[in-house]
Amino acid sequence: MQGLTAEQARWTDGKGNHSVGQLTYHLVFWNKRALERFKGKTPDKFSGNNDETFNNFTAEQWADIVKQFDQxxxxxxxxxxxxxxxxxxxxxxxxxxxxxxNAYHIGQIVFVRKEQGVWDPAKGVK
Structure with missing residues (x-):
């Protein structure tokens, strides 16, 4: 996610695959819920529609989504x-x-970035 602009995070291949932003939004959603359960709390109600965990991402949220993921x-x-x-x-x-x-979707993020031409192979995946 590091170094991506909001516009780059929004990019898709036009084939129905998710953008880096959508994948990150999805991870933030599920990681927060899982952490609440780990801590013995009850997560907020969820409709059960997993599409919402991808498709509610907007480019305006990008910097905050990255911050939330890291936190x-x-x-x-x-x-x-x-x-x-x-x-x-x-x-x-x-x-x-x-x-x-996380490993599955971060792998997708690397793939999307490679497809988009915005992946730095010095990051360890060539």
């Missing part, structure tokens, strides 16, 4: 580090799902 990942790291073994064991499936879900 949420930092909060996740701190929460897991602070958790006792029983909490980790109880939430092992949730933690695994969050990691897998």
């Amino acid at each position: 949420n990942m930092t909060e996740w790291e701190k929460a897991v580090e602070a958790a006792d073994d029983a909490t980790i064991a109880k939430n092992a499936s949730l933690i695994a799902h969050v990691g897998t879900h």
Whole structure:
């Protein structure tokens, strides 16, 4: 996400695939909900329409969405580090799902950026 303009974050290939902004918006939505559950809270009501977790992104939100993603990942790291073994064991499936879900969509983000021609191979993926 680093270095992308809002316009670049909005770019799609025109084939129905999501933009980097939509993918990031989706991750922010689900990562926040999962962290609330990890902390023993009840997430806000959700309609169940997963399309909303992608399609409510606008370019005007980009800087804030990136900030939210970074903050949420930092909060996740701190929460897991602070958790006792029983909490980790109880939430092992949730933690695994969050990691897998993020890896999947971040892979898509790299792919979209490569397609768009705005990926720096020095970032580790050539």
